[in-house]
Amino acid sequence: MAQQYRITLLPGDGIGPEIIAVAIDVLKVIGEKFALTFKFQEALIGGSAIDATGEPLPPKTLELCKNSDAVLLAAIGGYKWDTLPRHLRPETGLLSLRSSLGLFANLRPATILPQLIDASTLKREVVEGVDMMVVRELTGGVYFGQPRGIFTTETGERRGVNTMAYTESEIDRIGKVAFETARKRGKKLCSVDKSNVLEVSQLWRDRITELSKDYTDVELSHLYVDNAAMQLVRNPKQFDTIVTSNLFGDILSDAAAMLTGSIGMLPSASLGALGPGVFEPVHGSAPDIAGQDKANPLAQILSAAMMLRYGLDQPAAADRIEQAVLKVLDQNYRTGDIMSDGKTLLGCQAMGQALIKALM
Numbered sequence: 001m002a003q004q005y006r007i008t009l010l011p012g013d014g015i016g017p018e019i020i021a022v023a024i025d026v027l028k029v030i031g032e033k034f035a036l037t038f039k040f041q042e043a044l045i046g047g048s049a050i051d052a053t054g055e056p057l058p059p060k061t062l063e064l065c066k067n068s069d070a071v072l073l074a075a076i077g078g079y080k081w082d083t084l085p086r087h088l089r090p091e092t093g094l095l096s097l098r099s100s101l102g103l104f105a106n107l108r109p110a111t112i113l114p115q116l117i118d119a120s121t122l123k124r125e126v127v128e129g130v131d132m133m134v135v136r137e138l139t140g141g142v143y144f145g146q147p148r149g150i151f152t153t154e155t156g157e158r159r160g161v162n163t164m165a166y167t168e169s170e171i172d173r174i175g176k177v178a179f180e181t182a183r184k185r186g187k188k189l190c191s192v193d194k195s196n197v198l199e200v201s202q203l204w205r206d207r208i209t210e211l212s213k214d215y216t217d218v219e220l221s222h223l224y225v226d227n228a229a230m231q232l233v234r235n236p237k238q239f240d241t242i243v244t245s246n247l248f249g250d251i252l253s254d255a256a257a258m259l260t261g262s263i264g265m266l267p268s269a270s271l272g273a274l275g276p277g278v279f280e281p282v283h284g285s286a287p288d289i290a291g292q293d294k295a296n297p298l299a300q301i302l303s304a305a306m307m308l309r310y311g312l313d314q315p316a317a318a319d320r321i322e323q324a325v326l327k328v329l330d331q332n333y334r335t336g337d338i339m340s341d342g343k344t345l346l347g348c349q350a351m352g353q354a355l356i357k358a359l360m
Helices: 016-034 047-052 059-066 089-100 116-118 170-185 199-214 225-234 246-258 299-312 315-332 347-360
Strands: 005-012 035-044 069-075 105-111 131-137 145-152 158-163 188-193 219-224 243-244 267-271 276-279
Touching: 005 016, 005 047, 005 059, 016 035, 016 069, 016 299, 016 315, 016 347, 047 089, 059 089, 059 199, 069 299, 105 170, 105 246, 116 315, 131 170, 131 246, 170 188, 170 199, 170 243, 188 199, 188 246, 199 219, 219 225, 225 243, 225 246, 243 246, 267 299, 276 299, 299 315, 299 347, 315 347
Parallel strands: 005 035, 005 069, 069 276, 131 243, 188 219, 188 243
Antiparallel strands: 105 131, 105 267, 145 158, 267 276
């Protein structure tokens, strides 16, 4: 009997509808091969939701997400909505979704695929063999801390305020996810903070160090965030698993992503203690190429693989998708963002068809 899952689809904006359509086709094929049935339900988020309802995360969308087994998100945002007030921006909808679902842990792999090693802007000897996971805290820190806002002082000058704050329990829960992730990988965890100047980072380092007593099989190290940024460029192979706060993780995970040569190839997973996770590519909505069949759907497809692995506990199906991605790259198929001499250029839909053929 087939295992059935309810999947909420959030195509979002820009190239989102194009790449998520390809992912759906791939999931249907993988479902047939592994006796999995997916009940897809589509909802609005981001700019498309603003245009249709006036808000970036409509209540109906949140309700559908809460009542699903997993959420597959494409991309949000675009130039059209950049001048809106902060509470109406597409990104606010995404932050609200993560907060409402309690998604406190963001997993972003950065792996150098042998077929794309020359796409990296760094030398081959620097990036060859890089395989890391950045575990980013997602619902605390400076993005959510209070007080926040732009205030007028007694002298009439405006003053912007954001608060970076973490409780012990918030640090402990992301720390446990990071240690468990490192335990399944290379058993090395680097915690990144700024404890030499920030009290919140001092607490962060204290709690991560205390947690390490329960994970004696995992080698723990600490780096200040500025040194970590330098080391990611100087010697990225030293890292296996990185754990860090919301703001630092936002920056470092993008830096790690670009080691691979294209942010268009990288997936992510956002997980909580209970309920559905959200799985999405790390790239943006690319409005400049939307509707032109130029988008790279591979990060979306790999996000679907992460959904199968981390959200639905179907690792064999996830492995099959990941192997198919490697196969099409071995066959020298490329989209524009990863194109190089001697390769075959495909559009978004054609790349999807190549993936499906590789799955057969």
